[in-house]
Amino acid sequence: MNAGPSIAIVGAGAVGGYYGARLALHGYDVHFLLRSDYDAWRSRGLQVKSVAGDFQLPPSRLRAYNAAAAMPKVDLVIVTIKTTENQRLPALVAPLLKDETTILTLQNGLGNEEFLAGHFGAKRIVGGMAFVCINRVSAGVIHHLDHGFVRVAEFVGAGRSARSEAIAAMLSQSNVNASVADDLRAARWDKQVWNVPFNGLGALLDATTDQLIGTSDGERLVLAVMGEVLQAARADGVALAADAPQRKVHATRSMGAYLTSTQIDRRLKKPMEIEAIFGHPVRRARRAGLQLPLLEMLYFSLRVLDAQKVQ
Amino acid sequence: MNAGPSIAIVGAGAVGGYYGARLALHGYDVHFLLRSDYDAWRSRGLQVKSVAGDFQLPPSRLRAYNAAAAMPKVDLVIVTIKTTENQRLPALVAPLLKDETTILTLQNGLGNEEFLAGHFGAKRIVGGMAFVCINRVSAGVIHHLDHGFVRVAEFVGAGRSARSEAIAAMLSQSNVNASVADDLRAARWDKQVWNVPFNGLGALLDATTDQLIGTSDGERLVLAVMGEVLQAARADGVALAADAPQRKVHATRSMGAYLTSTQIDRRLKKPMEIEAIFGHPVRRARRAGLQLPLLEMLYFSLRVLDAQKVQ
Numbered sequence: 001m002n003a004g005p006s007i008a009i010v011g012a013g014a015v016g017g018y019y020g021a022r023l024a025l026h027g028y029d030v031h032f033l034l035r036s037d038y039d040a041w042r043s044r045g046l047q048v049k050s051v052a053g054d055f056q057l058p059p060s061r062l063r064a065y066n067a068a069a070a071m072p073k074v075d076l077v078i079v080t081i082k083t084t085e086n087q088r089l090p091a092l093v094a095p096l097l098k099d100e101t102t103i104l105t106l107q108n109g110l111g112n113e114e115f116l117a118g119h120f121g122a123k124r125i126v127g128g129m130a131f132v133c134i135n136r137v138s139a140g141v142i143h144h145l146d147h148g149f150v151r152v153a154e155f156v157g158a159g160r161s162a163r164s165e166a167i168a169a170m171l172s173q174s175n176v177n178a179s180v181a182d183d184l185r186a187a188r189w190d191k192q193v194w195n196v197p198f199n200g201l202g203a204l205l206d207a208t209t210d211q212l213i214g215t216s217d218g219e220r221l222v223l224a225v226m227g228e229v230l231q232a233a234r235a236d237g238v239a240l241a242a243d244a245p246q247r248k249v250h251a252t253r254s255m256g257a258y259l260t261s262t263q264i265d266r267r268l269k270k271p272m273e274i275e276a277i278f279g280h281p282v283r284r285a286r287r288a289g290l291q292l293p294l295l296e297m298l299y300f301s302l303r304v305l306d307a308q309k310v311q
Numbered sequence: 312m313n314a315g316p317s318i319a320i321v322g323a324g325a326v327g328g329y330y331g332a333r334l335a336l337h338g339y340d341v342h343f344l345l346r347s348d349y350d351a352w353r354s355r356g357l358q359v360k361s362v363a364g365d366f367q368l369p370p371s372r373l374r375a376y377n378a379a380a381a382m383p384k385v386d387l388v389i390v391t392i393k394t395t396e397n398q399r400l401p402a403l404v405a406p407l408l409k410d411e412t413t414i415l416t417l418q419n420g421l422g423n424e425e426f427l428a429g430h431f432g433a434k435r436i437v438g439g440m441a442f443v444c445i446n447r448v449s450a451g452v453i454h455h456l457d458h459g460f461v462r463v464a465e466f467v468g469a470g471r472s473a474r475s476e477a478i479a480a481m482l483s484q485s486n487v488n489a490s491v492a493d494d495l496r497a498a499r500w501d502k503q504v505w506n507v508p509f510n511g512l513g514a515l516l517d518a519t520t521d522q523l524i525g526t527s528d529g530e531r532l533v534l535a536v537m538g539e540v541l542q543a544a545r546a547d548g549v550a551l552a553a554d555a556p557q558r559k560v561h562a563t564r565s566m567g568a569y570l571t572s573t574q575i576d577r578r579l580k581k582p583m584e585i586e587a588i589f590g591h592p593v594r595r596a597r598r599a600g601l602q603l604p605l606l607e608m609l610y611f612s613l614r615v616l617d618a619q620k621v622q
Binding site: 207224293301 | 517526531610612
């Protein structure tokens with residue numbers, strides 16, 4: 001066991017399971033809160049197939065729980081449950097907190113730091129973005145396919161702090177490429193520039209990234225959606241580079257036939273992360289008096305599709 | 312047999328079958344060009360269940376053909392094949408024409424008169440819009456569910472002419488509510504105001520009209536799409552009333568859970584009429600230098616879905 005912070009992973013699906021397992025493998029004291037995969041982890045442990053190196057953690061090296069009340073209070077809570085489950089967070093996180101506990105959210109989209117800050121105080125909150133392609137193959141089996149880079153930043157004040165540097169260092173020691181961002185809001189919006197068109201159109205049309213930008217009309221549409229995200233960011237006080245859309249489309253060409261999490265959710269008839277990725281940006285734009293027709297259309301359309309799935 | 316014009320119906324599906332059968336029932340000399348339902352019509356005739364009165368035409372009263380070359384030349388050709396089959400029209404229509412033959416297209420969307428004019432001369436062309444809810448239930452069985460109103464107008468010059476009045480009168484005599492429009496282009500664009508959002512979003516989201524306008528966000532989106540169609544019409548030289556969108560949404564509320572033809576096509580995995588309803592308006596707007604993000608998105612999205620169906 002490392003002499004380091006004790007850590008709780010709230011929502012040990014693919015992302016939480018992977019990063020938590022990397023930290024546990026390195027010797028950190030990690031406590032995993034699970035739901036559906038709890039029995040599998042307790043009986044067979046966790047198997048990780050990773051482009052950064054495969055590894056296994058036997059049940060004896062996994063501190064798995066199926067109830068927050070049974071967990072110890074920790075120094076760092078890492079939140080990785082799907083944003084569609086955010087309403088469960090107050091009850092799941094509260095039992096884990098000491099006075100000085102930090103809460104790091106690695107969730108998608110916007111509004112998660114604000115939600116946690118509203119319940120637990122803004123000073124605890126660190127935001128993080130995971131640029132990773134990772135799947136839960138089956139109970140207790142995670143497949144890390146590509147990337148894995150994590151950027152963290154303080155929610156209050158400047159992004160850099162001793163605490164955020166320590167989190168990035170801890171992840172880096174554990175074989176996770178990590179760094180500190182100067183400005184959490186700018187970094188979040190920058191990620192949105194990619195997520196809104198590719199997750200949105202990808203789910204709406206069941207189309208992979210290469211299909212979306214494979215025609216000139218498709219590329220133009222993706223760029224138009226990205227342009228609206230830039231407008232929404234600016235209305236929210238974040239000025240992104242004007243060439244960010246072109247650069248992101250260009251970078252996406254090397255990703256091949258990539259399925260976003262939202263497209264996968266739709267295929268699997270799971271709830272899509274509509275509010276975090278689409279609803280929050282749309283509402284921020286509306287409050288600023290902006291008309292963003294494509295974002296509004298994506299937001300509306302995905303809610304219609306989500307309601308059809310649940311039926 | 313009436314002393315009246317001889318008529319050919321090119322594409323006797325639901326719409327062509329219904330209107331042609333009404334004309335034949337009234338005694339007009341109607342010749343039907345069919346493809347898939349030819350054998351059924353020849354052996355069992357046509358059965359029409361209609362809100363305007365059921366009727367049957369036995370094989371002895373149906374002049375059905377499966378090849379244009381076998382048909383006589385006629386005074387009036389009524390074109391009702393799907394616009395996705397327009398490339399077949401030159402070969403299907405040419406054998407039917409005398410020097411003075413009129414061609415009436417009752418097809419959906421924009422560009423059909425121009426296409427026929429390009430092949431057969433603009434002076435022959437009359438445009439028509441069918442406001443009708445009608446299904447081909449099975450081979451030789453047509454179900455006319457609601458409405459049935461037809462508006463016709465000259466393609467060249469003013470909409471009214473002795474010829475267009477005569478066509479409307481012929482339909483009216485045959486129990487089809489019909490009238491002449493003053494301005495074909497204005498009438499076509501006015502119909503587009505309804506068709507683009509309801510056919511487009513209906514097919515994209517597999518949603519009925521009442522589902523699309525059942526929420527305030529949905530109604531706002533439908534109105535925004537209609538607003539773009541108004542812009543496209545204006546760029547094409549047609550000024551529609553500014554309150555047309557509100558009035559059309561209001562009128563749609565009484566239609567209940569209506570499925571548009573494009574939604575039905577998608578469900579049945581048939582080709583959707585994308586170019587006529589979406590591609591032509593988008594291209595006319597582009598030529599005028601207009602940016603219409605929602606129309607562009609609908610046009611692109613439906614093409615992606617159409618390509619997936621054909622696979």
